Amino acid sequence: MNILRLSTKNLLRNKLTTFLNIILVAFGVAILTILFLASTQIGDKLEQNAKDIDLVVGAKGSPLQLILSSIYHIDFPTGNIPLKDATELMQNPMVKRAVPLALGDNFQGHRIVGTDSGFVSLYGLKLVAGKFWSRDLEATIGSGVAAEAHLKVGDKFFGAHGLSDASDEHKHHAYTVTGILQAQGNITDNLILTNIGSVYKMHEPDHDEHEAQKEAEISNKEITSILIQYRSPMSVVIFPRMVNQSTNMQAASPAMESARLFSLIGVGIETLKWFALLIMAISALSVFISLYNAMKEKKYDLAVMRSLGASKAKLFFLVMLEGLLITVSGAILGLFIGHLALHMIAHYQESSQARLTGLYFVTDELYLIIAGLVIGVVASILPAIQIYRVDIAQTLSKEK
Amino acid sequence: MISIQSLTHNYHNGPTLKFPDWEILNQEQWLLLGASGSGKSTLLNIISGLLKPQNGKVNLNETDLYSLSQKEMDRFRGQNIGIIFQKPHLIKSLNIFDNVALASSLAGVKINQSRVMDLLSSLGLEDKTKNYPEELSQGQLQRVSIARALVNKPALLIADEPTSSLDDENADNVLKILTQQAAENHASLVIATHDRRVKDKLNKEYLL
Ligand SMILES: Nc1ncnc2c1ncn2[C@@H]1O[C@H](COP(=O)(O)OP(=O)(O)OP(=O)(O)O)[C@@H](O)[C@H]1O
Ligand SMILES: [Mg+2]
Numbered sequence: 001m002n003i004l005r006l007s008t009k010n011l012l013r014n015k016l017t018t019f020l021n022i023i024l025v026a027f028g029v030a031i032l033t034i035l036f037l038a039s040t041q042i043g044d045k046l047e048q049n050a051k052d053i054d055l056v057v058g059a060k061g062s063p064l065q066l067i068l069s070s071i072y073h074i075d076f077p078t079g080n081i082p083l084k085d086a087t088e089l090m091q092n093p094m095v096k097r098a099v100p101l102a103l104g105d106n107f108q109g110h111r112i113v114g115t116d117s118g119f120v121s122l123y124g125l126k127l128v129a130g131k132f133w134s135r136d137l138e139a140t141i142g143s144g145v146a147a148e149a150h151l152k153v154g155d156k157f158f159g160a161h162g163l164s165d166a167s168d169e170h171k172h173h174a175y176t177v178t179g180i181l182q183a184q185g186n187i188t189d190n191l192i193l194t195n196i197g198s199v200y201k202m203h204e205p206d207h208d209e210h211e212a213q214k215e216a217e218i219s220n221k222e223i224t225s226i227l228i229q230y231r232s233p234m235s236v237v238i239f240p241r242m243v244n245q246s247t248n249m250q251a252a253s254p255a256m257e258s259a260r261l262f263s264l265i266g267v268g269i270e271t272l273k274w275f276a277l278l279i280m281a282i283s284a285l286s287v288f289i290s291l292y293n294a295m296k297e298k299k300y301d302l303a304v305m306r307s308l309g310a311s312k313a314k315l316f317f318l319v320m321l322e323g324l325l326i327t328v329s330g331a332i333l334g335l336f337i338g339h340l341a342l343h344m345i346a347h348y349q350e351s352s353q354a355r356l357t358g359l360y361f362v363t364d365e366l367y368l369i370i371a372g373l374v375i376g377v378v379a380s381i382l383p384a385i386q387i388y389r390v391d392i393a394q395t396l397s398k399e400k
Numbered sequence: 401m402i403s404i405q406s407l408t409h410n411y412h413n414g415p416t417l418k419f420p421d422w423e424i425l426n427q428e429q430w431l432l433l434g435a436s437g438s439g440k441s442t443l444l445n446i447i448s449g450l451l452k453p454q455n456g457k458v459n460l461n462e463t464d465l466y467s468l469s470q471k472e473m474d475r476f477r478g479q480n481i482g483i484i485f486q487k488p489h490l491i492k493s494l495n496i497f498d499n500v501a502l503a504s505s506l507a508g509v510k511i512n513q514s515r516v517m518d519l520l521s522s523l524g525l526e527d528k529t530k531n532y533p534e535e536l537s538q539g540q541l542q543r544v545s546i547a548r549a550l551v552n553k554p555a556l557l558i559a560d561e562p563t564s565s566l567d568d569e570n571a572d573n574v575l576k577i578l579t580q581q582a583a584e585n586h587a588s589l590v591i592a593t594h595d596r597r598v599k600d601k602l603n604k605e606y607l608l
Contacts, residue, residue: 002505006493006494006502009493009494009498010493012493013492013493300489301489301491301492303489304489304490304491305491305502305506306474307448307450307477307483308478308502308503308506308507308548309474309475309476309477309478309479309503309506309507309508310474310478310506311470311471311474311475312470312471312474313471314506392450393445393450393451396450396485396489397441397445397560
């Protein structure tokens, strides 16, 4: 019978207190786990999706919104820009590569992006089946779309107006799937790519008179935005200023906007972090109080064990171990809960574009286990030190 | 063989207690008699290495008890001295078998399962091994504590007022068990008591 077994038995004797303490530790750790996981995943996603894009040009409005809609495909676009102006800009000598985007439709929440072959080379896309789109109403779909909508090469589907819901389908034109993309681990997995002409075709005014009157509607002479790669890094300063001042469009830098977005999220994360740390501190206090109170009763047991031949050091570790067992199992349970919770959150998340996963591990989680150890040590060291002060003869000869 | 020489102890703002020299040979059985407050418990605590005396020596089988370090002393006590307290003092979170086996593992002795079982059944507790202390009577608990004291085959078995909280029948029983088990396990026995019922049950007496 080792001291591990002994301390486990002691803990099991006070099931409710033990359970409560474990839950407290687990709760704090779970919140921190979710924060760690979500913030690294969001950071990674922000970075990956904007990797090779230096600038986005679109209609005037919020630059963050422009970035969100054109790179991360989350928010609504700021509006549309005249094709003529866009073409002019795309031919600017400072531009190495420019990819036009025409947005406005979705299929079961997956955005339909009208673009050209520049998009394929910009994101380094490869096919697992079929071929890339070439004619109107041909679509190449991301791996995530294929999996979720159960689409194969040759299948047909109807796009719906808007960016997320399916209430307003374009019933008169069906897309044909010509190819399925390899999984990239970025936003393209959740997109449906087609040519700009198809998007125009969907919004031709002759079928529906109301649609023609909506201003935001894309027309033959407009696109939504342009993704731009510079020829040289020198353009970082001049080019956006040129766009913002001399044209009726706005330029937004993904790097800058992502940083701004992240600092906004950061405030919330910071608050939650302090909250979680507070919970951990309370749990340490609670473990301490439980152990300390138990010492009064345990003084007897410990004196008996001393009389049976246990050294002070051994009993010191026995008490320490009880604290550590609580906090470390709480930490492990917390990690588990954190992953599970994030996985559930991801499951019910609406936007497929920013989907998180619980099956993701970061090194910071190791620190949480270490934090569990530290809390255990802090909470149990004072009760454990009492071992050295117990007078066995006196304790045992006093009648209880 | 156990011997004490010129032992005195002085409690902090208490009386100074003097103990006559004493020699206990192997397998002898002694009664330690004296009025209440005469120092019986104090002497037993000194002999079992739980209380360091101001002066004098305690030798157990050629080992000078108080020359050992604290840790050595704990281990020595665990392996060579079995102590039975007035109250059984069992660990509540462990069942009866584990309570007895614990004495082995704490003393650094390998647990001998059949030894534990044999002891428990010779004390009439074979059907209680999986029970917890709360589920046993006082007399049964006292017998468990005797088994615990004997499990490491100690050279010396010490009992401080083992009968004072038991009724006549149980007291008689416990006394029989103690003398019998001490003999079977080749241990010397010392019983401290002021219980009249115990008098004349053992042939040797040490008076305080
Ligand atoms: N921890 C202590 N501090 C101070 N004095 C003590 C302490 N323990 C015992 N004494 C004193 O030492 C003397 C001997 O006490 P001890 O417990 O050894 O007596 P005893 O013979 O076992 O008595 P009893 O038969 O009532 O158990 C008593 O006068 C007691 O008051
Ligand atoms: Mg006494």
